[in-house]
């Protein structure tokens with residue numbers, strides 16, 4: 001099984017490590033293929049680097065590729081971005097054509113959070129609609145669909161508390177009927193479902209159901225610091241055990257789907 005991590009943040013967005021540090025540490029950890037996928041989404045009000053322009057991003061890509069070419073591992077340049085409620089990413093062709101991988105994640109809804117409870121049924125129904133739209137729309141990977149839920153009322157909670165709340169929301173709202181719908185759309189579009197290292201999601205029955213429906217997967221720790229870099233043991237184990245179809249980047253948004261047993 002190849003050691004891969006195609007979802008990593010550097011200090012270009014909200015990660016702690018520089019591009020060069022990530023590449024060096026990834027190599028040391030024995031990772032064979034990584035993608036540095038910083039946030040790039042001018043519409044996401046929560047982002048620190050929201051004002052970063054296209055030229056800045058392309059210079060960042062150059063830096064990633066330079067760091068990659070002086071290392072012995074495969075290093076890809078990509079982004080993680082959000083979408084509007086129709087699942088469109090609102091990014092220019094100039095940017096998209098320079099990405100090796102584009103993760104589109106459900107980071108926010110066009111729906112006021114204020115005054116809503118964590119288990120607001122209307123809110124989660126909109127969330128599911130967004131995922132279905134994203135499943136059949138642009139982007140190569142659907143990022144952490146049940147990992148980092150943009151739940152209302154999470155202010156002041158710790159990472160561990162949020163993890164528990166997210167698990168409860170998933171139990172309550174992201175059910176089998178929903179995943180059948182999502183899986184059918186993903187299988188049609190060829191977009192990968194992310195096995196998310198930082199949150200250890202999705203639940204195993206979800207992986208099995210999606211695999212049965214013919215969905216392919218992407219592997220990403222979503223590391224923002226050294227501690228999470230390459231933390232994909234669960235995904236690698238599942239990929240091998242369940243003979244999952246993995247969407248391997250080849251560069252410039254070309255991919256090869258294969259069952260990982262190397």
Ligand SMILES: [Zn+2]
Nearest residue numbers: 080105143148
């Ligand atoms: Zn994300």
Ligand SMILES: [Zn+2]
Nearest residue numbers: 007009080222
């Ligand atoms: Zn991320």
